[in-house]
Amino acid sequence: MRNPGAARSATPIYLHFGQVFFGxxxxxxxxxxxxxxxxxxxxxxxxxxxxxxxxxxxxxxTDEQAIIDILAYRSAAQRMEIKQAYFEKYDDELEEVLKSELSGSFEKAILAMLDPPHVFAVKELRKAMKGAGTDEDVLVEILCTASNAEIATYKETYFQVHERDLESDIAGDTSGHVQRLLTMLLQGTRDESYEVDDDLAEQDAMSLFEAGEARFGTDESTFSYILASRNYLQLQAMFKAYEAIAGTEILDTIESETSGTLKDCYTALVRCAKNPQLYFARRLNAAMKGAGTDEDTLVRIIVCRSEIDLETIKDMYLEKYDVPLKEAISSECSGDFKRLLVAICH
Incomplete structure (x- = not known):
C-alpha cells in the first residue's frame, strides 16, 4: 500500500487533463x-x-453489478474523487481492492476507468512498446488521432508515469518512414485552425499525385508532411482536389503505393480528417471481427472516448454496419465485461 502522498500524486496530472479534455x-x-x-x-x-x-x-x-452501476455512470473526474475518498476513508487503494476481487477483461476495464483517460493512454503506449515486438496498431490509433494539446499532455504524462521520454521510446521502437511520421506527429505542430486555402489544397493534391501515382516508387516524405501538418478541413478540400487530378480517391492511392504500418498510419490520418468518429467505429468493428475479440481495443476506445464522442461513434457504427454498437458488443463479449461496456455505451 502506498502512502497518502502517493495517492495524491495523480492530482496534478489529472488537473492538466481537464484543460486538454475540454480542448x-x-x-x-x-x-x-x-x-x-x-x-x-x-x-x-x-x-x-x-x-x-x-x-x-x-x-x-463480489457484487459486480453494484460496481458497474457506480463507475459506468460517473465522469472521469468523479471517479478520481471516488478513488481519493476511498483511500482517505479506508486507508486502502481502490485499485488494489478491485484487483483482488475481479479478474480477466472485466478487471482490466474497471482499472482503466480508475485512471484519467490520458494516463490510461500513456500506459497503453508503453505496453505497446515493451518487450519483444511493437504493437504498432496502438501507436497509430492513439498518436494519429490526437490533437496538439493531447500530444503535449501525452509526452508530459508519459514522463511522469514512466520516467521515460515518449519521443525516445517511439524512435527506439520504430524505424524508417513510420518513425519519421510518428516523430513529426509528436512535435504537435498541426495547423488546428478552421480556415481552408483552396489554392494550397490544389498544390498539395498535385504534390501528392507527383509523389505517388505519377512516379515509379513513392515519395513518402511528401505524404507524411502534408497529412501530419494540415488542418482537417484543409485536408478534406485537398482530398477532393486530389480526386479531380488523379481520378481516384486518396485512400486508393495509399492502398496501392504503401504497405504495412506506414499504410495504417496514412489511412488513419485520412480517415480522421474525414470523420474521426467513423474511424473509431471502424476500429471497434475490426476488434470484434473474425475469430476472437480484441478486448484491449474495445476497452481503450470505449473508455477513452466515453466523455468525448462515444454517442456519435455509436451513431456512426449503426450507420456503417447496420447493427447497434451495444448489440455488437453483446454478441461478442460476455458476463460482467459485456455488462460494463454496454453500460458505458448507454
Missing part, C-alpha cells in the same frame, strides 16, 4: 455534433459511492 471536446464539436455517453453524474455523492463499493467487495463473493 479536445471543443475541437471535435467544431468538426461535427459530437456527443459523449458519460457526463458528470448530477446527484454525485462520493461518500455514498465509496460505501457502496466497499459493501460490494466485502463478504462472500
Amino acid at each position: 479536445a471536446t471543443e475541437k471535435y464539436h467544431k468538426m461535427g455534433n459530437c456527443q459523449p455517453t458519460i457526463v458528470p453524474y448530477e446527484d454525485f455523492d462520493v461518500v455514498a459511492d465509496i460505501k457502496a463499493i466497499r459493501k460490494a467487495c466485502k463478504g462472500l463473493g
Whole structure:
C-alpha cells in the first residue's frame, strides 16, 4: 500500500487533463455534433459511492453489478474523487481492492476507468512498446488521432508515469518512414485552425499525385508532411482536389503505393480528417471481427472516448454496419465485461 502522498500524486496530472479534455471536446464539436455517453453524474455523492463499493467487495463473493452501476455512470473526474475518498476513508487503494476481487477483461476495464483517460493512454503506449515486438496498431490509433494539446499532455504524462521520454521510446521502437511520421506527429505542430486555402489544397493534391501515382516508387516524405501538418478541413478540400487530378480517391492511392504500418498510419490520418468518429467505429468493428475479440481495443476506445464522442461513434457504427454498437458488443463479449461496456455505451 502506498502512502497518502502517493495517492495524491495523480492530482496534478489529472488537473492538466481537464484543460486538454475540454480542448479536445471543443475541437471535435467544431468538426461535427459530437456527443459523449458519460457526463458528470448530477446527484454525485462520493461518500455514498465509496460505501457502496466497499459493501460490494466485502463478504462472500463480489457484487459486480453494484460496481458497474457506480463507475459506468460517473465522469472521469468523479471517479478520481471516488478513488481519493476511498483511500482517505479506508486507508486502502481502490485499485488494489478491485484487483483482488475481479479478474480477466472485466478487471482490466474497471482499472482503466480508475485512471484519467490520458494516463490510461500513456500506459497503453508503453505496453505497446515493451518487450519483444511493437504493437504498432496502438501507436497509430492513439498518436494519429490526437490533437496538439493531447500530444503535449501525452509526452508530459508519459514522463511522469514512466520516467521515460515518449519521443525516445517511439524512435527506439520504430524505424524508417513510420518513425519519421510518428516523430513529426509528436512535435504537435498541426495547423488546428478552421480556415481552408483552396489554392494550397490544389498544390498539395498535385504534390501528392507527383509523389505517388505519377512516379515509379513513392515519395513518402511528401505524404507524411502534408497529412501530419494540415488542418482537417484543409485536408478534406485537398482530398477532393486530389480526386479531380488523379481520378481516384486518396485512400486508393495509399492502398496501392504503401504497405504495412506506414499504410495504417496514412489511412488513419485520412480517415480522421474525414470523420474521426467513423474511424473509431471502424476500429471497434475490426476488434470484434473474425475469430476472437480484441478486448484491449474495445476497452481503450470505449473508455477513452466515453466523455468525448462515444454517442456519435455509436451513431456512426449503426450507420456503417447496420447493427447497434451495444448489440455488437453483446454478441461478442460476455458476463460482467459485456455488462460494463454496454453500460458505458448507454
